[in-house]
Structure formats: structure tokens, C-alpha cells
Amino acid sequence: MSLISRFKSRYKDLQKITKVFIQQPQLSFKRLTKLPANLRGFNYSQEWQPSAVTNKQPSFSGLPAVSQSSNPLKSYINSHKEGKGILKWDHYFDIYHQHFKKFVGHEVHILEIGIFSGGSLEMWRDYFGSKCHIYGVDIQEECKMYENEYTNIFIGDQADRKFWKLFKDKVPVVDILIDDGGHQAEQQIVTLEEMLPHLSPGGIYFCEDIHGSYNDFASYLHGLINSLNDMIQLSESGISPTQFQSWIKSMHFYPYVTVIEKAERPEEKIVATGHGTEWQPFLKF
Numbered sequence: 165m166s167l168i169s170r171f172k173s174r175y176k177d178l179q180k181i182t183k184v185f186i187q188q189p190q191l192s193f194k195r196l197t198k199l200p201a202n203l204r205g206f207n208y209s210q211e212w213q214p215s216a217v218t219n220k221q222p223s224f225s226g227l228p229a230v231s232q233s234s235n236p237l238k239s240y241i242n243s244h245k246e247g248k249g250i251l252k253w254d255h256y257f258d259i260y261h262q263h264f265k266k267f268v269g270h271e272v273h274i275l276e277i278g279i280f281s282g283g284s285l286e287m288w289r290d291y292f293g294s295k296c297h298i299y300g301v302d303i304q305e306e307c308k309m310y311e312n313e314y315t316n317i318f319i320g321d322q323a324d325r326k327f328w329k330l331f332k333d334k335v336p337v338v339d340i341l342i343d344d345g346g347h348q349a350e351q352q353i354v355t356l357e358e359m360l361p362h363l364s365p366g367g368i369y370f371c372e373d374i375h376g377s378y379n380d381f382a383s384y385l386h387g388l389i390n391s392l393n394d395m396i397q398l399s400e401s402g403i404s405p406t407q408f409q410s411w412i413k414s415m416h417f418y419p420y421v422t423v424i425e426k427a428e429r430p431e432e433k434i435v436a437t438g439h440g441t442e443w444q445p446f447l448k449f
């Protein structure tokens with residue numbers, strides 16, 4: 165990057181920061197006070213070293229959850245030597261199986277953004293079985309050729325909200341969304357904002373290729389995490405969750421991947437219950 169383009173990029177960043185400070189001064193300042201802890205965590209992880217205990221064999225089985233032999237996606241990819249291309253990081257196959265296995269064999273509606281050479285769409289069909297419905301989205305017209313009786317292809321830009329409106333008019337249910345499209349933060353953000361509310365209860369939102377530390381989409385996700393930890397509507401009977409908390413069951417982070425699981429039904433209260441009769445006096449609740 166030349167000095168001029170680096171300067172331009174810094175200037176743009178500064179403009180963005182100024183804009184949010186003008187729009188939400190208090191919240192922006194509060195977030196700024198979190199910067200030291202954020203950097204502290206980053207620095208800690210950069211210098212992190214395993215201790216001697218990590219050289220031991222795991223003392224119980226069951227975790228690491230998915231072994232190569234029991235993951236049909238791994239068997240599929242390892243034997244896929246010819247035909248339509250599939251481009252994925254190797255470690256994604258365990259993550260897919262971990263979150264997707266409950267849908268195998270059922271009537272599941274899967275959307276993958278980013279079709280490229282069509283191989284991953286075939287893989288989903290093989291994995292989920294003949295009852296699944298597959299929707300593919302790509303910006304390139306050429307990808308229309310992968311349409312068939314169980315796969316619908318939509319040509320459009322995932323960063324275009326109007327495209328998603330048309331898509332949702334045509335596709336009423338999506339159970340699993342895999343964002344493997346352009347991988348730019350703005351594309352990932354628009355896609356999430358348009359499609360996370362549209363995901364069915366119990367559905368899975370899977371975003372791939374979140375690359376680089378201090379990635380803008382990752383920062384956006386950290387904003388979502390702040391909401392997940394909200395404790396704003398506290399009462400005697402517990403916490404009345406926000407709409408976001410009541411529907412977002414969990415968020416999972418892996419190298420380059422974030423998975424968001426939607427609740428099967430909304431959580432109505434978040435409560436903490438004491439169980440037992442013997443308590444130390446130093447804490448009151």
C-alpha cells in the first residue's frame with residue numbers, strides 16, 4: 165500500500181469514527197473505554213503459550229466432538245477428486261457437522277451465498293439427503309448453470325438490500341444460511357441484517373472467511389455479543405430479555421468462522437435460581 169493510499173484509508177477511518185461519535189457520543193465514549201481490555205486480550209492471545217498440561221492425552225472422550233470417520237462431510241470431501249470444484253478451508257468440515265447434523269435426512273432449506281464452481285451445492289445435497297431444498301446466490305451470471313430440480317439459483321449482489329427483499333419474497337423459509345460469498349465486511353453485514361431475522365426458529369447462520377485480526381465484520385459481531393450480555397430489564401423475577409437475547413441462543417467463534425444459532429422458541433425470562441439450603445453469609449441474593 166502506498167503512502168497516499170494509506171493516508172486516504174486512515175482519513176476514511178477517522179471520518180467514520182467522527183460520524184459515530186457525533187451520532188452516539190455517550191455510547192461511543194463507553195466503547196472507547198473498552199479499548200484497553202480489548203487490546204489486553206489481543207496481546208495476551210498473541211503471546212499465549214501452551215503449558216505442559218496440553219501435552220497430555222485428553223482424559224475423557226466425547227470431546228473433540230467429531231472424528232474424521234464419523235463425519236460424512238469429511239469422507240465426501242476426501243473422496244471428491246474430480247468434478248465440480250469445492251473451495252473450503254479444511255477445518256470447516258468438522259464445524260459444519262457439529263452444527264448441521266441435526267438437520268440430516270429432514271426437509272431442510274439451505275442457502276449458500278457464493279457458488280463459484282457448484283461443487284459445494286452438490287455436497288450439501290449429498291449430506292442432507294433427498295428431502296433438502298438448496299438455494300444458491302452468486303453475483304456471477306455463469307452460476308445460473310447449477311440450477312436443477314432441487315437447486316434454485318439467484319443471481320445478485322449480497323450487499324444489495326433490494327436483492328434480499330426479492331429473495332425473501334420468493335424463498336419463505338431458510339433453515340441454514342452459509343455465507344461464502346465476497347467476504348467483504350459490508351457484504352457480510354448487509355447479509356446478516358437482512359437474513360438473520362428471516363432464519364427459521366432453530367436455524368443456523370454460518371459466516372465463513374472472516375479473515376484478519378481487527379476485521380470489521382468481527383467488530384460488528386462483537387457489537388452483537390455486547391447485546392447478548394445485556395442486563396437492562398432487571399426485575400424481581402429475573403431479566404426480561406431483549407428480542408435479540410430471546411431469539412439468539414448462541415454465538416460460536418472458530419478460526420475464520422462465526423456460527424449463530426437461533427432459538428427454537430423465544431426465551432421469555434433469564435433467571436438465576438439458587439439450589440440448596442446451606443449458604444455462606446458473605447453474599448446476599
Ligand SMILES: C[S@@+](CC[C@H](N)C(=O)[O-])C[C@H]1O[C@@H](n2cnc3c(N)ncnc32)[C@H](O)[C@@H]1O
Pocket residue numbers: 249250251252276277278279280281282283284301302303304320321322323344345346347351
Ligand atoms: C469462495 S467462492 C465460493 C466457493 C464455494 N462456496 C465453494 O465452496 O466452492 C466465492 C463466490 O462468491 C461470489 N461473490 C463474490 N462477491 C459476491 C457478492 N457481492 N454477492 C454474491 N456473490 C458474490 C463469487 O462470484 C464466487 O463465486
